[in-house]
Amino acid sequence: MTQPLVIFDLDGTLLDTASDLIGAVNRVMAEEGLPPIDPVTYRATVGKGGRAMVSAALGAAGVEAEVRLLDRLTERFIDQYIRHVAEHTRPFPGAMDALDRLTAADVRLAVCTNKREVLAIELFEKLEILERFVVICGGDTFPVRKPDPQHILGTIEAAGGDPATTIMVGDSAADIDAARAAGVKVVAVTFGYTDIHVSELGADVVIDHFDDLLPALAALSPALADKLDAKA
Template identity: 35%
Template sequence: MEVPGVKAVVFDLDGTLVDSAPDLHAAALAMLAADSLPPITFAQTRSFIGNGVPTLVARIMAAVGLPEDPDRHADMVTAFLRSYNAAPDNLTTLYPGALRTLQQLEALGCPMALCTNKPEAPARAILDSFDLSRFLPVVIGGDTLAVKKPDPAPLRAALDGLGVESCLYVGDSEVDAATAQASGQPFALYSEGYRKSPVEQIPHQHLFDHFDALPGIVETALRLPAA
C-alpha cells in the first residue's frame, strides 16, 4: 500500500530507534528487589515490552506469581518508574544507523515525529540523551492521551502535531502494525526489535533489518526526491 500525499515519518521508540530492554530489565529488578520478590530474566522482560509500562508491570507481577491487585499494581508502576527514570546505568542504546538515518531524512526535508507507548517524560529524556529531539519535535507518549496504541488516536495526534494527514509509520512490533492499520497508514517493520511473531505474520508494507535501508524506503513510500 502506498498512500498518495504522505509527507512525514513517525517512529516508535523502544525496539525501533532504541534498545531500551537492558534499562527496563534493571528497573524491573530494582522494583522486585524493593518488594522482596524474586527476579525475572532479561528474556522475560524483553518479551513483556510493547504495550506501555502498566502492562509491562502487570506481566512482571504475573511472572512472579502475584495475583491481580489494582492497588498493588499502581504502587509497583510507581516504583518501576522511579527506578527507570533514575536510569543510573544508562544501558539504553541507539540501534545501528538510526542517527544517520534521521540526519538523512532531515536533509530530505521530511517532517518526523515520535509515537510510543512509553510515558512521554522518559521518552523525551531518551531523545534528549541522544540529541534526537531536534529531529522529532512532536512526541506522543503512552500517557499523552487517555488511550495508547494500538488505538489510532496517538498516531493521529502525532500527525496533527506535524500538520499532515498521513505518514509512514516505522515500528518493530505487532502493536505498531495494528496501530498503522487502524490509522490507515503504511507501515515499515524493523525486524530487529521486540516483535513476538514471525515477520510474515505481522502486516507491513515495508521491511528492513538495518537503518541504512530506511531512507530508500522513505523515498519510495513518501515519494520524496532522492538526496
C-alpha cells in the same frame, strides 16, 4: 504539497531500551524481596509497557498481580526507570545515520510512542537527540494510545503533516494496526520487542536494519523518493 513526515515508535524501533526497562523492574522486585526476571526471556514484554512488565515479573515470582499492588509497583517502576532512563539505552545500529539523511532531505520526523510523554522526552534529552523531532507524542498525550489510530492521527496533526504523505516505522502489532487504521503506510523492523514476528503482522515493508530504511520509504512514497533523490 504537505512536507513528508516519518513517524517512529520509540522502544524497540529507534532505541534499544530493554536493559534499562528490565533493570528498573528488577530493582523494584529486589525491593520486594522477589526474584528478578531474565532479560532475554522477558525482552518481548518490553513493548507492552511498564505495567505489563511488572505484572509479568510478579507472575514469574508466583505472586498474584492484584490491582492495588500492581498500581503501587508500577509507580515505583516509573520512579526507578526515570532515574536510570539512559544508562544502557542506545539507538539501534544505523538509526542516527538514517535520521540525519532524512533531516538533510527536508523530511519531518516525529515520535508516536506508548511510553509516557515525560519519559520519552527525558530519554531523548539525555541522549541529546530531542531536537531531531518536530513533536513527541506519548501514550498519555491524547486520551487514546496505539493501537487506536487516533494516536497516530493526533501525532500527524501536531506535526503539521498529512496521512497521505506520512509513513509509520514500528516494531509491533500496535504500531502496524494503528497505522493501517489511520490510513498510513507502515515499515516494520525485525529487531524490536514482539513475540510474533513482524512479517506476520501486515506491514507494507519489513526491514532488518536501518540501512534499509530509506530505500523502503522511497518505495512506499513518491514524495519521499523525490526528496531523497534530490539530496542524493
